[in-house]
Amino acid sequence: MELLTEDVVPERARDVKQEAREFAAEHIEPVAADYYESGEYPWEVLEAGMDAGLVAQDIGEEYGGRGLDLEEILAMAEEFYRADAGIALTLQLASFGAEMLEEYGADWQKEEYLRPVAENEQLTGLAVSEPETGSDLAGMETTAEKDGDEWVINGEKYWIGNGVEADWVTLYARTDDDENDRYGNFSLFIVPTDTDGYDAEHIPEKMGFRASKQAHIHLNDVRIPEDHVIGTEGTGFYMLADFFNHGRVVVGGHGLGLAAAAIEEAYDFTHGRQAFGRDVSEFQKVQHILADMRTEFEAARSLNWRAAEKVANNDNSGFWAAQAKVKSTETATMCAERGMQLHGGRSVLTENRISRVYRDVRIPVIYEGANEIQRNLIYGQW
Template sequence: MELLDESLVPESARTAKREARAFARDYIEPNAERHFDDGTYPTAVVDAASDAGFVGIEIGEEYGGRGASLLESLAITEEFFRADAGIGMAIRGRSFGANILERYGTERQKRTLLPPIASGEEFAGMAISEPETGSDLAGMTTAAERDGGEWVIDGEKYWIGNGIDADWILVYAKTGSDSEDRHGNHSLFVVPTDEPGYTAEHIPEKIGMRASQQAHIEFDDCRVPEANLVGEEGAGFRTVAEFFDHGRVSTSGHGLGIAAAALEETWDFVEQREEFGRPVGDFQSVQHDLADARTEFESARALTWRAAERVEGSEEATDWAAMAKTKATETAVECTETGMCLHGGRGVLNERRISRLYRDARLPIIYEGVNEIQRDLIYRNT
């Protein structure tokens, strides 16, 4: 069966989708199980993706990227995450922070930092979450203070993609203390990872997406030039919140890819597995389980593509991005749970792909804001 068909994909994004599918087939799928099992970063696959133009795809052509639209990005994302969520995250995450820098950075920052990301010579990261704070952007405590012509950063960040190996990280830090405006107290800074006072350690042994890298970062009197401020001082919350709409659409693609893989894997299994002298797929209860899962998947995918079009064309689509993220990621969980159930005892074996998908599906419901936060946004913006 083929769930990620082109019928919902605008014509402008179909070439990117076909290219991504071919790349996923040739590079991601053959390496997925190995990198999940040993938890190693898929350097060779990411390098191949960079050579093929899949790293930093949304970076503008003037800075060496392909200037992909959000729709093209979503088309690529759902294909990569169907092939493997961990490797998909490693590829898509290599340019974390680049979109914000391109929109709000100075021309000098963009000319210096973006071309090496687009070419694959360097890669970046974005540091928002902290050990004690995740979805509460206004509650982050990592602080940056002026000292002459420098900013001095102190604090911790957690679950930071590429925090160890990136060349620079876009750091979200507190720069004010106005109790009347909690949303105006944070700013963004480019922090090279080789600066004194920057230390990072790998977070090992995640249950899912094991091919991707996340780090625990500590800033101890970490100094960066005043010129490393991105955008206006105090505008960090609003800047990050705006780009979460794009991030939520992307995360919806993560969920769709995982859900599609789970359904396709399970559909094949029940047709091949026999019980009581006939294929498991002949039993009506199994057919109903898969019919329900297919219905939820198609609903989630239709909502996601509609949300993508609205976010691409409007600055007021937060409710649509939040609905898509919630529906797509929760559908991934439901589809993988159905798949585990229908695989029976085989589903708990590490060697079975459905067990990897089951674990991968637990992550997207958390990042880019837990789904409880998404429901708040849906209500407030309706």
């Protein structure tokens, strides 16, 4: 069964899609169950991805990357997430947030911080969410205050990919408190993780995405030079909002890969299994469930790829990105739930791939802006 067909994928993105598929088959699928059970960081797979030129390659050629565009990254995401969501997220978080440094940063910042990531010598991460605040970008409480020629950062960040492993993070902090300009109070900073006062620890025992590590970061009088601000002070919210439009299209790809995995498992399990003297696939109810799963998957994929084109062309990006994330991640949830039902009692065995998919699908509906927030964006930008 071939679900992630290339017919909806732009021709220029098909080569990297094939690279990702072959890599997933060789390096992700064989070890996915083991990493899910252990919850360890998949360093070996990450290093193999670097060697294959599939990690941090959204960074431009000028700084050592391949300059892969949004649709190429989406094509990779589908293939990686079909194989395993946790490992896939690790691969795609290696440069998460670095696009903003490439677009808005100073030349010296790009040479010192961006190039090592593109050349796979360093890892980075994006520190936005906080223990009490997730989707409300204008409600973050971590502060950065000017003290002479330095910024002093205090606060906490939560759910931060590579917060422990990264060499530096792009950090979002409050730099003003103007009640009349709620969205102009925030800035983005380059924060090396070896800076005094930066302390990170892994968040333990997630129910899904176990091969991807997120961190709880404590920032206690972290001092960085004043030139470590990215772009212009007070524009962090707007830079981040634009970045997440691209990110949400890719998160839609996370959902598509997971949905494809759920459909594959359900189809294979119901064909060849006997019940009441018949092949399970012969029951009309089973056929209808599979038909619904496939129909919703195809609808989600068509929308997601249309959204990718719209966002790439900056055509009402927020509207299309939000739709893609909602439809694709919720389709993945539906497919996993129905796949579990078709598996019957065997669905709850952790050795079965469907049980891993079922737990993983609960996470993309939340990250990069919970789907309830996405519905606000869809209506507000209609």
